[in-house]
Amino acid sequence: MALDRNADDPRPYIERARPTHPSLIDSEHVLADLYHIINVPTVIWIDEGGRMVRPNDSQFGTDTFVQFHGKRSAPFLAAVRAWVREGRGVVPADQMRPQQLLPSPESQLARAEFTLAWHLHRAGRTQAAERHFLRAGELAPHDWTIRRGSMPIRGINPMGPEFFKLYEEWKAAGAPGYPVRPLEES
Amino acid sequence: MASWTLIDETRETRVEAETAGGTPLLSPAAVRAAFDFELKPEGLCKGDICFPVRDRSALARAGGIDLGAFAELLGRPLAMDTEERVAVLGASPTERAERLASLQAPDFTLPDLAGKLHSLSEQRGKKVLLIAYASW
Numbered sequence: 613m614a615l616d617r618n619a620d621d622p623r624p625y626i627e628r629a630r631p632t633h634p635s636l637i638d639s640e641h642v643l644a645d646l647y648h649i650i651n652v653p654t655v656i657w658i659d660e661g662g663r664m665v666r667p668n669d670s671q672f673g674t675d676t677f678v679q680f681h682g683k684r685s686a687p688f689l690a691a692v693r694a695w696v697r698e699g700r701g702v703v704p705a706d707q708m709r710p711q712q713l714l715p716s717p718e719s720q721l722a723r724a725e726f727t728l729a730w731h732l733h734r735a736g737r738t739q740a741a742e743r744h745f746l747r748a749g750e751l752a753p754h755d756w757t758i759r760r761g762s763m764p765i766r767g768i769n770p771m772g773p774e775f776f777k778l779y780e781e782w783k784a785a786g787a788p789g790y791p792v793r794p795l796e797e798s
Numbered sequence: 799m800a801s802w803t804l805i806d807e808t809r810e811t812r813v814e815a816e817t818a819g820g821t822p823l824l825s826p827a828a829v830r831a832a833f834d835f836e837l838k839p840e841g842l843c844k845g846d847i848c849f850p851v852r853d854r855s856a857l858a859r860a861g862g863i864d865l866g867a868f869a870e871l872l873g874r875p876l877a878m879d880t881e882e883r884v885a886v887l888g889a890s891p892t893e894r895a896e897r898l899a900s901l902q903a904p905d906f907t908l909p910d911l912a913g914k915l916h917s918l919s920e921q922r923g924k925k926v927l928l929i930a931y932a933s934w
Contacts, residue, residue, distance in 0.1 A: 615932040616932050638908050648894065658921075660922070720889060721875035724887070731884060740879055744877065
């Protein structure tokens, strides 16, 4: 699920990968709202009955950006294979709750502000949109889907100085993320 | 009266409304059109579900239903731009949190590159690795 402003931004990656599974576009951040996704990539394991068996976690399919996040892809990929083949690695239902990040009034208001900003931007009201993108970021300062996800919309390079500023701010705050226990402990 | 755009999560409706104190005052028809809610003697109702209204005078003022009071009563966030006359009623944090805590994966329907819609529920019977990513 690409949390991108349109289908064209992720299109080259999808076309190159030619996935056999559904590969979807979420320009309205529907998924971010439903699953309280605050960063990408976020992975969630769902079993055959539609139940979540590992909550939101930041995991990576490659080692391209390992110097930024320090997480190697190999343990994750091995864990996914073990889950698919042998059903290993699931979090027991009674241990899920403390490992889930749940939305708060502030985080949901931030999402509403983001939706408002996105609507205004598409209506050509870019100055008004900017007010609400900024407000959304103030309400959810460590939500990358809002702060970095809005950069391409606002004409800011998401790989440029603004990204590094955000990255340093996030690290200084203790790199807040999902409270899921590391894969190695499951 | 002026035209307001009301957005209920992602659904957009245009209505005519007076603005008082920065907030639109909505007619019963506008509330029904935008949010499927109706103010009844038993409370603020959507279908069979009614929210009790403690202070009716704060919700229904002279010119109509106050959108700010409406959002507060439902426990839903309201993002609003009075100058642009656009308001977004977001999803309730309590409802979202309870749904996630139930561990049942919320269903959704989204398009692929060709615009074809897919739902999570179509994958029932298979394990699903749900990955949110982005080009940024």
